[in-house]
Amino acid sequence: MDRHVMKKKKFYLYKKGVVLCLITIIQRKCDKIVMKKQENDEQMEKKFAIVKNGAKMEEKAKDTMGGGRMQYEGQICRAPMERGSYMLPVAVGCSYNACKFCTLFKHLQYRELPIAQIEEELQRVKGLNGRPRRVFLGDGNAFGMKTERLLKILKLVREYFPDVTEVNMDATVTNIQEKSDVELKKLWEAGVRHLYLGIESGLPDVLEWMHKDHTLEEAYTAIDRIKRAGMIYDAHIMTGVAGRGRGTENAEKTAEFLNVTRPRHVINFSMFLHQEAPLYRDIEQGNFLPADELENLMEEKCLLEHLQVNGLKYDGFHDFVQFRVRGTFPEDREKMLRKVEEAIEKNKKERPVFAVI
Numbered sequence: 431m432d433r434h435v436m437k438k439k440k441f442y443l444y445k446k447g448v449v450l451c452l453i454t455i456i457q458r459k460c461d462k463i464v465m466k467k468q469e470n471d472e473q474m475e476k477k478f479a480i481v482k483n484g485a486k487m488e489e490k491a492k493d494t495m496g497g498g499r500m501q502y503e504g505q506i507c508r509a510p511m512e513r514g515s516y517m518l519p520v521a522v523g524c525s526y527n528a529c530k531f532c533t534l535f536k537h538l539q540y541r542e543l544p545i546a547q548i549e550e551e552l553q554r555v556k557g558l559n560g561r562p563r564r565v566f567l568g569d570g571n572a573f574g575m576k577t578e579r580l581l582k583i584l585k586l587v588r589e590y591f592p593d594v595t596e597v598n599m600d601a602t603v604t605n606i607q608e609k610s611d612v613e614l615k616k617l618w619e620a621g622v623r624h625l626y627l628g629i630e631s632g633l634p635d636v637l638e639w640m641h642k643d644h645t646l647e648e649a650y651t652a653i654d655r656i657k658r659a660g661m662i663y664d665a666h667i668m669t670g671v672a673g674r675g676r677g678t679e680n681a682e683k684t685a686e687f688l689n690v691t692r693p694r695h696v697i698n699f700s701m702f703l704h705q706e707a708p709l710y711r712d713i714e715q716g717n718f719l720p721a722d723e724l725e726n727l728m729e730e731k732c733l734l735e736h737l738q739v740n741g742l743k744y745d746g747f748h749d750f751v752q753f754r755v756r757g758t759f760p761e762d763r764e765k766m767l768r769k770v771e772e773a774i775e776k777n778k779k780e781r782p783v784f785a786v787i
């Protein structure tokens with residue numbers, strides 16, 4: 431073979447080697463990409479499984495509420511700070527059930543659950559090695575039950591779960607009025623701590639129009655009494671409850687009420703109206719003009735500016751526009767205000783939204 435042909439062959443072999451090398455490098459790179467993708471997919475699958483599992487757990491939790499296990503009727507609705515508490519149903523629905531904006535229990539006939547059924551539920555949770563520290567008695571206004579019955583339930587809770595440090599529940603002002611100071615004290619001694627009161631507004635005419643079961647004066651007295659008995663008062667309020675054009679007025683008056691009564695928590699479930707609510711009929715007939723979400727946010731801003739309760743924990747929800755603001759007074763006031771201001775600016779650019787479904 432002459433030198434020229436040898437050189438050509440060497441060059442050909444060299445080129446072939448380079449190409450093979452390149453192919454190997456590209457293949458390895460591709461393998462890495464594929465492996466990475468597989469890893470990602472696996473991770474995604476795991477995450478998805480966790481989410482699905484979570485959903486399943488929720489389903490299971492819902493499931494365990496029926497079929498001979500925990501029996502729950504109605505919509506679970508409680509303050510966010512009670513979400514970690516063990517929800518023990520003691521009644522179905524709300525014994526008052528007349529607030530114009532509320533549809534939570536309208537379809538349910540109020541009734542108290544038999545003590546045997548409540549005990550069965552406690553047994554069930556104990557059997558699952560449950561060790562709750564906080565218990566929330568459901569439903570709408572559990573504090574409205576007769577003191578004797580409440581004491582019986584509280585005794586059972588203590589027997590099954592001696593580690594429980596507090597038993598909390600929703601209450602109306604009337605529920606408190608119906609109990610003597612001695613009864614309130616006994617209930618506190620038996621473990622009742624937080625009472626969540628539907629204050630809603632600081633405007634007397636709004637309370638009347640919405641068919642709340644209290645006047646402001648009655649609320650002042652009732653709150654004073656439960657506090658003297660040692661209980662902790664928490665307030666549910668509702669921006670938008672006074673209707674269009676009255677947001678600022680409602681914020682100022684509600685803040686005035688809260689500044690005097692000094693709740694531990696304020697939960698603002700900004701008005702979110704269902705078409706089944708009696709108030710919706712008023713809207714249809716033109717008797718009530720709803721405020722839009724922009725006005726509700728502006729009302730909330732005004733409320734946050736006027737609240738003067740040190741240590742107060744605030745949690746405000748505008749579910750319709752998926753906005754939530756929370757914090758503790760006074761240290762988080764500015765941060766909360768900035769967040770609400772941002773939401774206001776954002777909503778100014780949108781078309782008016784009404785929280786009605």
Ligand code: SF4
Binds near residue numbers: 524526
């Ligand atoms: S007291 Fe509470 S649960 Fe009962 S109707 Fe009024 S808002 Fe609804």
